[in-house]
Amino acid sequence: MARPQTDIDAGRLQLLEAVDIVVRARGSADISMSEVAAAAGMSPSNIYRFFETKEALFDAVAEKWFAAKIAIMEEVCASDMSPRDKMVAFFARRFEVMVQQYDADPALFRSYMEIGAQNYEAIAGYVDLGDHYLSVLVADAMEAGYFKGFTLDEMVSLINQMLFVYINPDMLTMIGTAKLKVEKLERIVDTIFAGLTKAAAEPAREAQMKIVS
Amino acid sequence: MARPQTDIDAGRLQLLEAVDIVVRARGSADISMSEVAAAAGMSPSNIYRFFETKEALFDAVAEKWFAAKIAIMEEVCASDMSPRDKMVAFFARRFEVMVQQYDADPALFRSYMEIGAQNYEAIAGYVDLGDHYLSVLVADAMEAGYFKGFTLDEMVSLINQMLFVYINPDMLTMIGTAKLKVEKLERIVDTIFAGLTKAAAEPAREAQMKIVS
């Protein structure tokens, strides 16, 4: 009575691993259900017991890819750090995971990013989730007296832009791990807390432009 | 009946350009023969006068992509520089070409890399060729007294690893052109020549691990 439905979950995991095998073996482009089936040792039609469509399968692949980061966001939100430390943790810990994945196998990292790009909805969901949690963080901070003069949405958008390079995996690829350091991230967060607390909306927007460009 | 080969060659060039047009127009994924034919202003079936298969066409695309680098390797090998200078030139000049291509149009650069990833054999041929020329270089150097205590294969593998980031175009994409400098490349080559000449195999391997990791 414990397990959900025979071994559907086991089959799913097996298939996610099969995708991983295929991706490692020959990149992420043009992976067919037959290939995945072969890697999983089952018939193509049997895949459909576990995933309704190819898209669903690759959404799950993307989801697995994001799982660790989602866990971090939940954990950080539920913790009782100060608003500033929360925000640092919120971004830094996910960034560290990203760097780790990237260092472990850069080519694989790129392949998964490509899968993400092909399954845009999965990514969009993650991005939305990130915005949601960040909203929670910012709202807490606002209750604690920070960010006076800004709306919640303004703050969320602003922070996302200022920390863009630590959020977007493409940036890892483009800028490299050497230039992207947690200490810098931390300094940006400090700037956000220090600089935006008493500022009015207008000057803040100027500052933002400078930092982003 | 005068120069049938010339016509064929002209058609090939035309088609390579057609691929380039398509790649620029809409990325590298899923390019069909019909698209290429349309861009070249000919019928799909006519392509087969110039290339036996789609794979052959894209191998030629990859070959064109590598042509400059192959020429460099040949040139350098045939030159009469010192072993050390040869090796610097061997890697640095190809790296400079890569950087140029990348800076000219990073997106296009990445598209071609993707085409390469999809036509692995074309790349494999180039990699083998690179190893071949490097072997010649190393053999010359060994005859001149360098790299005592190593086998030819050991040295080739070792050098490839130490200079990995200057050989692999993925690294350009990942690390960026700012951190990858010819002077550093040169210093690595010097280290190879200085540090590995009298060393025994075992300690060398340790050294390698440190550098690579």
Place this chain on the structure above:
Amino acid sequence: MARPQTDIDAGRLQLLEAVDIVVRARGSADISMSEVAAAAGMSPSNIYRFFETKEALFDAVAEKWFAAKIAIMEEVCASDMSPRDKMVAFFARRFEVMVQQYDADPALFRSYMEIGAQNYEAIAGYVDLGDHYLSVLVADAMEAGYFKGFTLDEMVSLINQMLFVYINPDMLTMIGTAKLKVEKLERIVDTIFAGLTKAAAEPAREAQMKIVS
């Protein structure tokens, strides 16, 4: 181990009812074994204990559909009416059953006709059976002195054509129950007995053409 056959029969009935449920619920096209199984409250694979194939199941559906009519044919043949009354009963009683089914639920009627069209073999069997019983009737009549100058096959074919509209369920759908009356049927049978008894083959065929067209 007592009466395994009974259980099988029960299951068959249950499945025929399940088909009926599905047909009523959403028409007759594209019924899948899974749907039938769901309607019967069993697993798809379990269906195969009761019917060897999907075709066998739908043959049974058709058979059930024809069962009453087959019983009538048997009954009438075994009865000791006059040849003329037998023939009237042979056609009229089946026609009345048809009308009843049609009036009860015209849409359902049509759905079952569609199922019949999709399982042509089941229908063919029934048609053959009808021809068989009709042959018996005609043979009896011939022994009693009717239909001189005709062969058995000629008579069977001729009668089938003259009464076509009372045999074919499509006609109910097309002509409607208002125009098709048992009294007319009776008059046609009388005509057959009266008109064809002494006629020669040739003129008869002309008569047939007029009536059918």
Place this chain on the structure above:
Amino acid sequence: MARPQTDIDAGRLQLLEAVDIVVRARGSADISMSEVAAAAGMSPSNIYRFFETKEALFDAVAEKWFAAKIAIMEEVCASDMSPRDKMVAFFARRFEVMVQQYDADPALFRSYMEIGAQNYEAIAGYVDLGDHYLSVLVADAMEAGYFKGFTLDEMVSLINQMLFVYINPDMLTMIGTAKLKVEKLERIVDTIFAGLTKAAAEPAREAQMKIVS
């Protein structure tokens, strides 16, 4: 320079005939592209040179089915009969075609109706076209002084309802050709012209209800 595009049109006709062959051979349900291809003596993939999708093919089948009727509508609209005669011709001539098709092969008639039902869009287009031409007819009649007190749309809808049984092929199937006569159709049209010319909207609507029900 004359023919449109090689023999695309010939291929289309061939395929429409192939569909006809299949429909005659085994009804209209579940016709696959492979079957059609086999009946046309070509490979399934080759069908796609002539029709972009299966739906397009069956839309064309439906269109062919309606072609004669569309021609009639055009012809009648372009003729210079009186408004009353035009309307009679508009409905009667199409009705006669329907009856002819139906009498020629009732089962085939039903099969094509089913194909129509499965390709609703093709039918919808025909229905819209019918409404369009009827609008033209009614507008002409209105200019000639008929149907005072009604809007164009009201009249079109009203006429369609009153002549429903002569428009809808299902009615042929259900009511039969014996009860549906051109003379009755004519009398209905006369009623429309006589009865609706001076009436006001409200009483007219009541009349309509009686006739339809």
Place this chain on the structure above:
DNA sequence: TATGAATGAGCCTTCATTCAT
């Protein structure tokens, strides 16, 4: 007895490839 697991044939469609002209 009855189920879930698993397969293979078939569906529509695309596309590289061949061939007659």
Place this chain on the structure above:
DNA sequence: AATGAATGAAGGCTCATTCAT
């Protein structure tokens, strides 16, 4: 030399059917 006609293999997906349990 170059084209349009035509095919076959493959892709995602569904479903009747089999089989071990």
